Amino acid sequence: MKLLILNGPNLNLLGLREPEIYGNQTYDDLCKLIEAHAAASHVEVEIRQTNHEGLLVDWIQQARGIYDGIVLNPAAYTHSSVALLDAVLAVGLPTVEVHLSDPMRREAFRQISYVRSACVATIAGKGFAGYLEAMDLLLQRYSA
Numbered sequence: 001m002k003l004l005i006l007n008g009p010n011l012n013l014l015g016l017r018e019p020e021i022y023g024n025q026t027y028d029d030l031c032k033l034i035e036a037h038a039a040a041s042h043v044e045v046e047i048r049q050t051n052h053e054g055l056l057v058d059w060i061q062q063a064r065g066i067y068d069g070i071v072l073n074p075a076a077y078t079h080s081s082v083a084l085l086d087a088v089l090a091v092g093l094p095t096v097e098v099h100l101s102d103p104m105r106r107e108a109f110r111q112i113s114y115v116r117s118a119c120v121a122t123i124a125g126k127g128f129a130g131y132l133e134a135m136d137l138l139l140q141r142y143s144a
């Protein structure tokens with residue numbers, strides 16, 4: 001099984017960025033945790049981060065036929081991007097929306113997720129563990 005893990009804007013600044021919300025661990029720590037979990041679960045992973053909406057759209061489109069599922073933290077584009085919603089709908093790959101924090105408990109503008117309706121699940125507020133839970137969920141679906 002091959003999973004694509006996509007991270008949106010400012011997630012490269014984990015560790016520096018609002019540690020009271022996102023914690024002290026870095027983006028590199030997140031990648032290492034995901035890679036270790038993937039190895040233990042016998043899953044292949046590719047992890048990417050970009051600050052550019054169109055590049056996320058390109059990566060989602062290109063995932064078709066290559067990956068079996070997507071773990072997507074669109075970061076701020078969650079709350080603004082119809083293009084990401086359309087990309088996930090277009091490729092039809094099982095996609096899990098992940099957020100480190102719980103946007104539903106934050107500002108009103110974060111309580112809208114455009115991509116959510118195209119996702120098989122949303123995992124929020126569980127920090128780095130949310131990514132691992134998303135991977136497990138996609139693996140379970142794949143093996144079922």
Ligand code: DQA
Pocket residue numbers: 009010011073074075076077078098099100101102103110
């Ligand atoms: C986030 C939540 C978003 O509201 C925010 O814009 C982010 C990160 C999260 O992982 O908690 O950049 O997606």
